[in-house]
Amino acid sequence: MYLVIFLIFGALCIAGAVNLLLQRHPINSALSLIVVMTSLAVLYLLLGAEFLAAAQVIVYSGAIMVLFTFVIMLLNAGEEERTHGSRAAYLVGFPGVAALLGLLTYIFLSVRTPLGNAQLGGDTLVTTADLSRVLFRDLLLPFEVTSVLILVAILGAVALARKES
Amino acid sequence: MSPLLIYLLLSIAKIIVVLVVLLMCVAYTVLLERKVVGRIQNRFGPSRVGPFGLLQPLADGLKLFLKEDIMPASVYRPLYILAPVIALACALLSIAVVPFGANIQYHYHGMGIDLFEISDLNIGLLVILGVTSIGVYGIALSGWASNNKYSLLGSLRSSAQMVSYELALGLSLIGVVLRAGSLRLRDIVDVQATHGILSWNVFGGFQIVAFFIYLISAYAETNRAPFDLVEAESELTGGYHTEYSSMKFAMFFMAEYANMITVGCVATLLFFGGWTSPFGNLLPAPHWIVIQALLPVFWFVIKVFFFVFLYIWVRGTTPRFRYDQLMGFGWKFLVPLAIANIIVASLIFAPR
Numbered sequence: 001m002y003l004v005i006f007l008i009f010g011a012l013c014i015a016g017a018v019n020l021l022l023q024r025h026p027i028n029s030a031l032s033l034i035v036v037m038t039s040l041a042v043l044y045l046l047l048g049a050e051f052l053a054a055a056q057v058i059v060y061s062g063a064i065m066v067l068f069t070f071v072i073m074l075l076n077a078g079e080e081e082r083t084h085g086s087r088a089a090y091l092v093g094f095p096g097v098a099a100l101l102g103l104l105t106y107i108f109l110s111v112r113t114p115l116g117n118a119q120l121g122g123d124t125l126v127t128t129a130d131l132s133r134v135l136f137r138d139l140l141l142p143f144e145v146t147s148v149l150i151l152v153a154i155l156g157a158v159a160l161a162r163k164e165s
Numbered sequence: 166m167s168p169l170l171i172y173l174l175l176s177i178a179k180i181i182v183v184l185v186v187l188l189m190c191v192a193y194t195v196l197l198e199r200k201v202v203g204r205i206q207n208r209f210g211p212s213r214v215g216p217f218g219l220l221q222p223l224a225d226g227l228k229l230f231l232k233e234d235i236m237p238a239s240v241y242r243p244l245y246i247l248a249p250v251i252a253l254a255c256a257l258l259s260i261a262v263v264p265f266g267a268n269i270q271y272h273y274h275g276m277g278i279d280l281f282e283i284s285d286l287n288i289g290l291l292v293i294l295g296v297t298s299i300g301v302y303g304i305a306l307s308g309w310a311s312n313n314k315y316s317l318l319g320s321l322r323s324s325a326q327m328v329s330y331e332l333a334l335g336l337s338l339i340g341v342v343l344r345a346g347s348l349r350l351r352d353i354v355d356v357q358a359t360h361g362i363l364s365w366n367v368f369g370g371f372q373i374v375a376f377f378i379y380l381i382s383a384y385a386e387t388n389r390a391p392f393d394l395v396e397a398e399s400e401l402t403g404g405y406h407t408e409y410s411s412m413k414f415a416m417f418f419m420a421e422y423a424n425m426i427t428v429g430c431v432a433t434l435l436f437f438g439g440w441t442s443p444f445g446n447l448l449p450a451p452h453w454i455v456i457q458a459l460l461p462v463f464w465f466v467i468k469v470f471f472f473v474f475l476y477i478w479v480r481g482t483t484p485r486f487r488y489d490q491l492m493g494f495g496w497k498f499l500v501p502l503a504i505a506n507i508i509v510a511s512l513i514f515a516p517r
Contacts, residue, residue, distance in 0.1 A: 027244070027309065034302070054291035062298025063328060066305065070324045073309045073317065127287060128348055 006046055013039035024079050026072045030065060037061040051128040168274035175271075175278050180261075183283055187260055191422040192222035198477045205481035226415070234411040237311070244310035249409065249416035252303025256423035259296040262289040263430045264351055266440050266462040281440075281462065282351075289350040290342065293431060294335060297386060301327045303420065304388070304395065304405050311408035319404030322488065323388060323395040329495045330385035330392075336503035337378035340510035341435045344370045354439035361445025365438040371513055374506050376436045378499055383428040385495065387421065390480040394488055429472030433465060440465040 016035035023029045041056040108115070135143055196211065196218065203210025211218035236242070266281030279285055286292055301324055308320020344366065345353040357365045366372040385392040396404030406417045433439055440461035442448065451457050486494070 027306075031244075031306075038299075050286075050288045051291070054288045054295055057295035058291065058298050062295060062301070063331070066298070066301050066324055066328055069302070069305055069309075070321070070328075073305065073321060073324075125287075 002046055006043065009039040009042040009046075013043070024082060026080070027069060030068045030072055033068070034061050034065045037065065048125045049131075050125065051131050052126070168276060171273060172276050172278065175273075176283075179278070180283055183260060184257065187257065187423060187426065188419070190426055191419050192226065194422045194425065194473055195225070195418070196222050197473070198480070201474070201477045202481045205478075229411060229415040232411040234413065237313075237408050239312045240408065241310040241312065244306045245408075246413075248303050248307035248310055249413045249420070250303075251306065252300060252420040253416040253423070255296050255300035255303060256420035256427070259293045259427045260423075260430070262286050262292050262350065263427070263434065264354070264439065265465050266458065268351060269458055280458070285351060286349065288348050290338065290348045290353070290435075293427070294331075294338075298331060300420075300424070303417075307409070307417070308405040311405070313408050315401045315403070316405050316407050319395050319401045319407075323405060326388070326392065326394065326491060326495075327386055329492060330382040330499070333378055333495060333499035333503050334382035334386060336500065336507060337375045337382065338435065339503075339507050340372045340375045341366050341370065343507075343510050343514050344372070350434050350439075354434055354441065357438040358441045359445070361441070361447065362438070362443040363445070365436065365441075365443075367436040371510065372436060372506075374502065375510070376432070378503050378506065379432060379436070382495075382499060383432065384476070384479065385491070387424045387428055389421075389425065389476055391483040391486050392491060393485060394491060425473060425476050426469065429469040429476075430465075432472050433468040437468050 013036050016032045016039065020029045020032035020036065023032060037060040038057060041053040041061070044056060045053040199221070200210040200218070211221040214220040214224045236245075261283040262285075264279075264282040264285065269280045270277035271280055272278075304323045304327075305320045308316040308318075308323070311317070341353060342348060345356045347353065353366075357370070360369065363369050367376045384390075388395045395401075396406065401407070406414055409417060442460070442464050451460060
């Protein structure tokens, strides 16, 4: 049953991602991205990461994507024209994507053993307590450095947005 | 029949019962609101259909069903139709993790079925927050898809308001989670169950400030007075649902009242001891097992009713905020207060 759910939401995730590229209206693209984010949350849930799944929905599908749709609605962005793009993108792009995909597949397959196997709906459940123990004790320094980084980004945005008086 | 099939059938039956009860509650909350606001404004409210107007929800529902479903010419059809569905689905979804009564399980071939809860999750509280944050899309998209100035303004106001107040709402709950040490709603109620009213989070857990922050932000989240700028009639004719009619309008209406009930349930669970009795163990436990099982549900319903009544009472008595006042209040007062509350709560709970 876990495999069926995985296949459904994996397919939904990919379909949403493809739809995101194909849609011509920005708001449809944004909605496809929400579908992608939410299906990812279900995949996390299948892997036993319940807190991560909830955080994915609250932070990404909720807060961040609301901001996206908000901006699209505020600017009232219309439909985009479909262009053919540059020839260079076709010539380099497709082989580049294929090469990247091949490389990633090769790396993941070759270091399969140290990465460990993920189990769908297995007995492993990463509880919120487990996650916070790792985040706030073992990996405290990287966590704090990341939060300072985000703070710097916010300060930068404020500095850019401030009116010159 | 195989045990799995019976488990499945019982679960579906449970979902249907909860859904029907919730929708009935929604219908009668509308009537309650019209009656109580009527009394506050010195008039009777609906009193013609049935005894004391008790059949009014039925008449309203029939009227909305039979009305013509007008599709304005210049709307963006897919999202115009999708928006009320999102709003109603999100409003009904969060009831799935709310426990209504004591933890009683019906055992059948080794599979326990909770009698008074649809699903018991470790992250129940986060699920409610997540569903609430998705619910914004119903209102945001309806305003945009309607292709109408008033609708768009209403939905822009709503998106900004809900995102801002979500922050204060989330922060106010941290004290409660700190006390219980769990995000599971049953655990949160269990720590409040020892001494009746004295051990409820709002009194014994020293979370009375958090309770008021939660209540205020929840009123803003559900777009109810005094934060109903989203559909301010005097400025926006009707806000985000100006272009909607018939059942689509009814879906927004039902979503709003279902959200009110959910907020009442969450406030009860987190701050008022859920299904536990306010007298603690002072009253003797009833002997008959059915009464023993239903008494917690009774307390739960009473508390939720109180919160729904409070919603209506506040609506009948307070004027609407101005938009800058609303934003200033949320960001400059509630968020700092919630952060201060977290620090105080951590200091209180750290020595335990």
